[in-house]
Amino acid sequence: MSVSRRTFLTGALATTVYMSLWSIDPAKAKINAGSKKEDKELLMKMVRTLYPHDRFPDGPYIRTTDDVINKGNSSPENAIMLQEGIDQLKSDNFSKLDMEESTKYLNKMGRTAFFEHVRGTTTVTLYNDKEVWELLGYEGYSSDQGGYVNRGFNDLDWLPEPRIEEHPDLAAFLSESPTKFAEIKKMIANELN
Amino acid sequence: MKKIDQKESAVVIIGSGAGGGTMAYELTKAGIPCVCLEAGPYLKPEDYTNDEWGAFGQMAWLDKRTTSGNWRVAKDFPGLPTWLVKAVGGTTTHWAGATPRFMEYEFKTKSTYGNIKGASLLDWPIGLEEMADYYTKAENAIGSTHRGGRAALPANNNYKVFANGAKNVGYKFYATGPYGTNAEPYDGRPASIQDGFNFQGDKNGSKWSTAKREIPRALETGLLDLRANSHVIKITHDKKGNVDGVLYMDNDKNLQKQAAKVVVVAGNSIESPRLLLLSESDMYPDGLANSSGQVGRNYMRHMTGSMYARFDKPVNMYRGETMAGFCADEVKHNPNRGFAGGYYMETLSIGPAFMGAFLEPGGWGREFTNMMDGYQNLAGMWLVGEDMPQSNNRITLSNTAKDQYGLPAPNVHFDEHPNDIAMREYAYEKAEALYNSVGAIQTWRTPPYPSTHNLGTNRMSAKAKDGVVDKWGRSHDIKNLFIADGSVMTTGAAANPTLTITALAIRTGEYLASELKKNNI
Ligand SMILES: Cc1cc2nc3c(=O)[nH]c(=O)nc-3n(C[C@H](O)[C@H](O)[C@H](O)COP(=O)(O)OP(=O)(O)OC[C@H]3O[C@@H](n4cnc5c(N)ncnc54)[C@H](O)[C@@H]3O)c2cc1C
Numbered sequence: 259m260s261v262s263r264r265t266f267l268t269g270a271l272a273t274t275v276y277m278s279l280w281s282i283d284p285a286k287a288k289i290n291a292g293s294k295k296e297d298k299e300l301l302m303k304m305v306r307t308l309y310p311h312d313r314f315p316d317g318p319y320i321r322t323t324d325d326v327i328n329k330g331n332s333s334p335e336n337a338i339m340l341q342e343g344i345d346q347l348k349s350d351n352f353s354k355l356d357m358e359e360s361t362k363y364l365n366k367m368g369r370t371a372f373f374e375h376v377r378g379t380t381t382v383t384l385y386n387d388k389e390v391w392e393l394l395g396y397e398g399y400s401s402d403q404g405g406y407v408n409r410g411f412n413d414l415d416w417l418p419e420p421r422i423e424e425h426p427d428l429a430a431f432l433s434e435s436p437t438k439f440a441e442i443k444k445m446i447a448n449e450l451n
Numbered sequence: 452m453k454k455i456d457q458k459e460s461a462v463v464i465i466g467s468g469a470g471g472g473t474m475a476y477e478l479t480k481a482g483i484p485c486v487c488l489e490a491g492p493y494l495k496p497e498d499y500t501n502d503e504w505g506a507f508g509q510m511a512w513l514d515k516r517t518t519s520g521n522w523r524v525a526k527d528f529p530g531l532p533t534w535l536v537k538a539v540g541g542t543t544t545h546w547a548g549a550t551p552r553f554m555e556y557e558f559k560t561k562s563t564y565g566n567i568k569g570a571s572l573l574d575w576p577i578g579l580e581e582m583a584d585y586y587t588k589a590e591n592a593i594g595s596t597h598r599g600g601r602a603a604l605p606a607n608n609n610y611k612v613f614a615n616g617a618k619n620v621g622y623k624f625y626a627t628g629p630y631g632t633n634a635e636p637y638d639g640r641p642a643s644i645q646d647g648f649n650f651q652g653d654k655n656g657s658k659w660s661t662a663k664r665e666i667p668r669a670l671e672t673g674l675l676d677l678r679a680n681s682h683v684i685k686i687t688h689d690k691k692g693n694v695d696g697v698l699y700m701d702n703d704k705n706l707q708k709q710a711a712k713v714v715v716v717a718g719n720s721i722e723s724p725r726l727l728l729l730s731e732s733d734m735y736p737d738g739l740a741n742s743s744g745q746v747g748r749n750y751m752r753h754m755t756g757s758m759y760a761r762f763d764k765p766v767n768m769y770r771g772e773t774m775a776g777f778c779a780d781e782v783k784h785n786p787n788r789g790f791a792g793g794y795y796m797e798t799l800s801i802g803p804a805f806m807g808a809f810l811e812p813g814g815w816g817r818e819f820t821n822m823m824d825g826y827q828n829l830a831g832m833w834l835v836g837e838d839m840p841q842s843n844n845r846i847t848l849s850n851t852a853k854d855q856y857g858l859p860a861p862n863v864h865f866d867e868h869p870n871d872i873a874m875r876e877y878a879y880e881k882a883e884a885l886y887n888s889v890g891a892i893q894t895w896r897t898p899p900y901p902s903t904h905n906l907g908t909n910r911m912s913a914k915a916k917d918g919v920v921d922k923w924g925r926s927h928d929i930k931n932l933f934i935a936d937g938s939v940m941t942t943g944a945a946a947n948p949t950l951t952i953t954a955l956a957i958r959t960g961e962y963l964a965s966e967l968k969k970n971n972i
Pocket residue numbers: 465466467468469470471488489490491534535536537538539540541542543545546547548549550650681682683684717718719720722723726774903904905935936937938947948949950952
């Protein structure tokens with residue numbers, strides 16, 4: 259995918275969402291900001307606080323954090339943004355905050371470029387992670403397995419089987435003129451009163 | 452494949468989606484050779500992928516666009532106002548398949564609803580009577596279920612929740628269609644294997660698209676010169692003011708020219724008006740076919756919103772057809788509800804990848820992840836209703852932003868009309884009631900996605916001063932310039948638009964073929 263697509267969404271909150279999809283080849287980016295172990299841990303804590311899933315292991319969060327770092331180094335401007343964001347977390351002792359405090363803290367941070375970069379990348383990368391799909395019970399790719407026709411597309415059994423055909427009055431209902439329809443409604447309402 | 456010389460004045464169709472693909476088939480079937488120029492590649496079912504972001508990156512129209520107005524899309528997705536496809540088959544490759552017809556009065560909303568402040572309502576120059584036969588032809592082309600004796604799709608899990616809820620709250624008019632994916636083999640296409648991923652191009656080929664039906668059949672006539680990866684950037688005209696050719700960029704960004712005796716514009720409601728505006732000249736300083744000043748105006752995108760509901764038991768909504776569930780009880784105009792027009796409820800499923808980005812753009816935190824965490828237990832529906840046309844909701848050429856060729860990018864301006872907002876609020880409440888009646892433990896009002904329905908920017912009108920094309924899709928100003936896509940819609944109705952776009956294109960195609968045979972053009 260070409261680099262130019264990175265910029266097709268710019269604005270209050272979405273830049274990063276789409277950056278994560280088509281932007282850069284991370285292998286080619288020179289990683290500077292966020293590569294230290296403690297920086298990574300800080301970012302991962304932020305990622306988890308934004309999108310907490312108690313039953314997710316570290317794997318998806320680690321991969322997502324790596325992506326936040328890779329994409330945050332896609333240009334010198336981004337690398338500066340990322341490093342400044344990390345420095346701020348450090349000086350505010352983010353690593354010491356518990357879940358409730360860190361949620362409050364991020365709420366106050368507001369939609370800075372750094373916040374949007376981390377949040378936007380995470381919302382795309384985390385939920386596009388194949389292990390996450392499995393954890394959520396999503397089976398994904400299906401055409402190569404013959405679809406779901408024999409794999410539970412209609413296995414819901416806690417509700418009665420509904421009608422699939424149209425109601426016999428549908429055609430009449432749709433062709434009724436709205437004035438007439440309003441009159442009928444009024445008649446019904448009067449009847450009920 | 453047919454090769455038409457670039458110097459030969461041909462019938463040139465721009466775009467190969469619902470409108471353009473249908474035109475190509477109608478004309479070649481009638482023995483008329485055509486050139487079809489399509490900006491995107493010719494992808495086949497084996498190229499499609501069961502991967503939401505993968506398919507989006509593969510086919511979505513991602514050229515530079517800008518947005519303005521008070522709609523939330525301008526904030527959430529400022530560079531991506533629409534979800535459209537750049538590929539042979541156009542957006543029918545990603546469409547789901549809901550195919551309701553307009554109701555009779557929806558062709559006459561100005562007369563029916565009266566004057567609504569701020570709305571530029573106008574009656575269509577045609578009505579259901581003229582359209583009925585074409586609707587039948589389009590349903591037969593698409594293979595709409597529940598129509599023409601075709602079978603209904605079976606109930607999938609998402610539909611079971613939807614239909615039971617509908618019944619509980621007293622609705623009657625629910626069913627699994629009409630829907631443009633086969634329940635049984637039809638017209639050379641197999642029955643659905645409930646593989647989902649309609650929005651990603653249907654690998655199984657059970658779903659109708661012009662890439663699956665009209666384009667291959669037009670090629671089989673031996674009369675279609677299909678040029679993929681050919682992006683038209685200007686329509687040219689002769690001294691008399693008739694169009695006489697198009698300029699386009701080929702795959703290698705080389706400028707090419709094709710001479711034309713007729714041009715049919717079918718690039719969708721953003722690119723069609725943009726192309727007419729880009730084609731300005733000394734003779735037409737405001738763009739082609741724009742003596743009315745209506746080119747680009749009255750942009751409509753339907754009132755939309757989604758409702759997702761979480762239950763304490765599994766649903767697995769993603770298994771099976773993406774949208775095969777339909778409820779019409781709220782569709783009739785009934786001003787007692789506090790708004791004009793009406794809306795449909797339709798089942799909808801998206802995977803975790805899209806859910807993460809679209810459930811609540813910008814959203815995060817526990818409440819959000821509770822929904823995501825319960826993904827298996829989610830059911831979902833889409834709300835789609837008539838929105839009010841407004842003169843200032845419009846496509847213009849940006850003064851600053853440029854596309855990949857250095858041409859002005861389109862700006863999409865949209866302000867929501869109070870009627871749109873009132874309808875959405877009402878629809879959310881009704882949808883919540885429906886899901887609560889079957890035991891929802893959490894519901895979510897998801898705001899509109901980038902627009903999948905794009906309508907009205909070259910509206911059809913009886914009088915030349917009110918619109919851009921006449922009742923045949925022919926421009927009022929230039930007799931050999933036609934438009935055949937969603938942009939010709941005078942008003943949008945509540946119905947998903949593609950059946951109507953296809954029916955109109957069949958009608959325009961028949962008319963153009965007969966005019967050409969009579970040597971009237
Ligand atoms: C996810 C999704 C689901 C949908 N579900 C439904 C549904 O259930 N029911 C329904 O009725 N509708 C649905 N739609 C909408 C439907 O796809 C569109 O209404 C329909 O395809 C529009 O037809 P069109 O001919 O106006 O444009 P398109 O089908 O978009 O075709 C336009 C074509 O023109 C090409 N083009 C544009 N500009 C140029 C140029 N300058 N040069 C060359 N080529 C150009 C484009 O690449 C494209 O191929 C859905 C859409 C999406 C995205």
